[in-house]
Amino acid sequence: MTKKQFKAESKQLLDLMINSIYTHREIFLREIISNASDAIDKLHYKSITESDVPVSRDDFRIDVTVDKENGTVTVSDNGIGMTKEDMDSNLGVIAHSGSLDFKKNIEEGKDVDIIGQFGVGFYSSFLVSDKVTVISKAYGQDQAWKWTSEGADGYTIKECERDSYGTDVIMHIREDDGGENYSQYLSEYTLEDLIKKYSDYVRWPIHMQLEEGDMEETGEKNEDGTPKKEWKTHIEDKVVNSMVPIWQRDKSSVSDDDCKAFYKEKFHDYEEPISVIRVNAEGAVSYKAMLFIPKVAPYNFYSREFEPGLQLYSSGVMIMDKCKDLLPDCFRFVRGIVDSPDLSLNISREMLQHDRQLSMIRSNLEKKIKNELERILKDDRETYGEFYKNFGLQLKYAIVADWGAKADLLKDLILFHSMEKDKPITLKEYVEGMKEGQDKIFYATAESAARAKQLPKAEQVRDKGFDIICLTEEVDEFTLRTLRNYDEKEFCDINSNDLDLETEEEKKEAEAKEEESKDLLDFVKDALGDKVESVKLSRNLKTHAVCLSAEGDISFEMEKYFANIPGSPEQGVKAKRVLEINPNHPAFEALKKAFEEDKEKAKAMSQIMLDQALLMAGMPVDDMLGYSENVFKLF
Numbered sequence: 195m196t197k198k199q200f201k202a203e204s205k206q207l208l209d210l211m212i213n214s215i216y217t218h219r220e221i222f223l224r225e226i227i228s229n230a231s232d233a234i235d236k237l238h239y240k241s242i243t244e245s246d247v248p249v250s251r252d253d254f255r256i257d258v259t260v261d262k263e264n265g266t267v268t269v270s271d272n273g274i275g276m277t278k279e280d281m282d283s284n285l286g287v288i289a290h291s292g293s294l295d296f297k298k299n300i301e302e303g304k305d306v307d308i309i310g311q312f313g314v315g316f317y318s319s320f321l322v323s324d325k326v327t328v329i330s331k332a333y334g335q336d337q338a339w340k341w342t343s344e345g346a347d348g349y350t351i352k353e354c355e356r357d358s359y360g361t362d363v364i365m366h367i368r369e370d371d372g373g374e375n376y377s378q379y380l381s382e383y384t385l386e387d388l389i390k391k392y393s394d395y396v397r398w399p400i401h402m403q404l405e406e407g408d409m410e411e412t413g414e415k416n417e418d419g420t421p422k423k424e425w426k427t428h429i430e431d432k433v434v435n436s437m438v439p440i441w442q443r444d445k446s447s448v449s450d451d452d453c454k455a456f457y458k459e460k461f462h463d464y465e466e467p468i469s470v471i472r473v474n475a476e477g478a479v480s481y482k483a484m485l486f487i488p489k490v491a492p493y494n495f496y497s498r499e500f501e502p503g504l505q506l507y508s509s510g511v512m513i514m515d516k517c518k519d520l521l522p523d524c525f526r527f528v529r530g531i532v533d534s535p536d537l538s539l540n541i542s543r544e545m546l547q548h549d550r551q552l553s554m555i556r557s558n559l560e561k562k563i564k565n566e567l568e569r570i571l572k573d574d575r576e577t578y579g580e581f582y583k584n585f586g587l588q589l590k591y592a593i594v595a596d597w598g599a600k601a602d603l604l605k606d607l608i609l610f611h612s613m614e615k616d617k618p619i620t621l622k623e624y625v626e627g628m629k630e631g632q633d634k635i636f637y638a639t640a641e642s643a644a645r646a647k648q649l650p651k652a653e654q655v656r657d658k659g660f661d662i663i664c665l666t667e668e669v670d671e672f673t674l675r676t677l678r679n680y681d682e683k684e685f686c687d688i689n690s691n692d693l694d695l696e697t698e699e700e701k702k703e704a705e706a707k708e709e710e711s712k713d714l715l716d717f718v719k720d721a722l723g724d725k726v727e728s729v730k731l732s733r734n735l736k737t738h739a740v741c742l743s744a745e746g747d748i749s750f751e752m753e754k755y756f757a758n759i760p761g762s763p764e765q766g767v768k769a770k771r772v773l774e775i776n777p778n779h780p781a782f783e784a785l786k787k788a789f790e791e792d793k794e795k796a797k798a799m800s801q802i803m804l805d806q807a808l809l810m811a812g813m814p815v816d817d818m819l820g821y822s823e824n825v826f827k828l829f
């Protein structure tokens with residue numbers, strides 16, 4: 195009998211696959227089982243759509259058996275089976291373009307790891323076998339056929355016997371070779387684990403003959419008269435997969451608690467999620483989703499190692515463990531599962547072509563997650579607070595990312611500490627609490643809310659009855675800058691030099707005073723040189739003598755932030771410093787007096803005022819020795 199050649203492309207693919215270092219060899223079982231399941235689906239469909247197909251749904255099964263002596267693993271099904279022609283055309287060519295992508299990727303030296311998650315259909319049997327035999331009898335036919343191949347050099351098909359319709363894929367497992375441990379696939383327990391991992395939710399039962407052990411009575415008695423027991427084993431036919439996944443079950447038959455317990459087990463979290471989102475979508479794309487919003491962040495959440503993504507299933511077969519494309523990045527903390535029959539195993543390998551479906555699912559999930567977070571924020575603030583402690587930072591990063599593409603979506607989910615209420619509030623709540631005549635959202639940046647409260651200018655803003663939100667994280671200021679405004683209200687840094695709090699009358703008065711003190715202010719500026727941009731009389735100070743404010747786009751917090759990023763082009767940027775002096779403070783009077791009587795003393799006072807202002811702004815004083823000398827000059 196002549197050996198048939200694989201079609202050119204298939205031959206190359208097989209060559210590559212057999213010889214490449216392939217890190218996901220274990221997916222072969224999933225692929226072969228998934229073919230078996232498809233074959234049963236086809237016959238099942240036939241049995242319900244045609245009248246003369248007397249097969250019962252309950253009889254369908256897949257069997258996975260091991261023959262250690264001959265070194266084979268066999269996957270059998272009683273599905274539709276294949277004719278000789280089917281074998282020739284289905285097993286002799288590359289069945290889908292996913293395989294072509296796979297090939298291209300190995301050739302280009304790309305990461306086969308990722309591609310490996312999609313698998314390459316029937317050919318993946320060669321990842322672990324040096325010989326594959328397929329025995330099949332098509333439903334309604336009398337003759338069975340045996341297809342055999344030892345790899346790239348071709349295959350043979352000949353007549354054979356098989357009792358009934360269906361297919362056996364017999365894989366002759368390769369010898370262990372260097373680092374590759376193939377013989378593990380001859381262990382029932384390894385196979386059972388692989389089935390549970392990848393094929394747990396295949397709709398048809400997957401049977402295995404597994405050794406079970408128990409303490410059994412031997413019939414004899416121990417010295418103390420109790421029946422003697424011995425460990426005895428027997429082989430049991432077991433269904434290994436659970437078949438109906440929890441997310442496929444009716445909402446009414448699965449409680450939230452069931453889902454939460456499932457989450458803990460599946461995603462190895464010790465905490466319950468704060469919420470379960472279930473989606474059953476039909477229409478342009480049909481899918482079921484079960485999403486979980488965790489309470490705590492995994493230890494590596496804020497590092498590069500963290501891999502976000504949802505588990506993707508297609509009719510019970512796991513296609514991908516962490517499908518990034520399904521999950522909006524702003525909600526990368528969400529865990530869960532999406533199962534869509536529209537993304538069949540084949541289709542999913544051609545992910546790119548079907549990107550549209552994936553992105554429809556993604557944007558739909560984005561809305562659902564946002565709505566759910568908003569609901570929790572509204573109905574259960576305490577829980578939201580706990581969630582926010584872990585993931586609030588992520589939400590702010592997400593606002594800043596991509597030039598604020600998601601800013602609108604997320605702006606109502608972030609919280610800032612309110613100075614007035616002494617607890618976290620939303621921007622919406624801030625705006626709702628704004629006083630008459632207030633047209634800005636005031637914020638203060640500092641390393642803690644307590645420090646923010648001590649900022650010299652906070653006093654007067656609060657005296658006016660205006661609340662201030664505290665920005666304590668590095669990303670906070672960037673977040674507000676990205677948002678630009680909220681509900682058309684501008685954000686205003688209380689450290690900026692003009693808060694515009696006074697009435698017209700007060701303004702005039704201040705201007706007159708400034709004019710009057712011009713010589714003095716020029717003197718102070720001269721004394722300080724380029725350490726400050728300008729010196730002015732403050733309109734926003736109450737009990738404090740001085741303060742430092744920033745003029746222009748760069749704030750002090752940003753200066754500190756950039757200083758901590760080595761190599762950043764902005765590393766050296768400095769905020770433009772403005773020294774503000776409170777004209778109603780005794781210190782100002784003292785300065786004025788010294789300016790008239792003792793210029794040296796006035797100079798020392800100017801230096802001290804700047805150093806004091808720096809200290810209050812939480813910034814280092816450059817010259818501590820000089821500072822202390824200046825202080826003693828006043829004695």
Ligand code: ADP
Pocket residue numbers: 225229230233271273274275276284285289290314315316317361539540
């Ligand atoms: P596919 O992605 O189409 O499943 P495969 O390479 O895995 O690609 O399989 C090629 C084809 O071989 C299948 O589409 C199917 O027609 C046939 N086939 C594979 N396994 C079986 C089986 N157990 N029973 C019947 N037909 C099968």
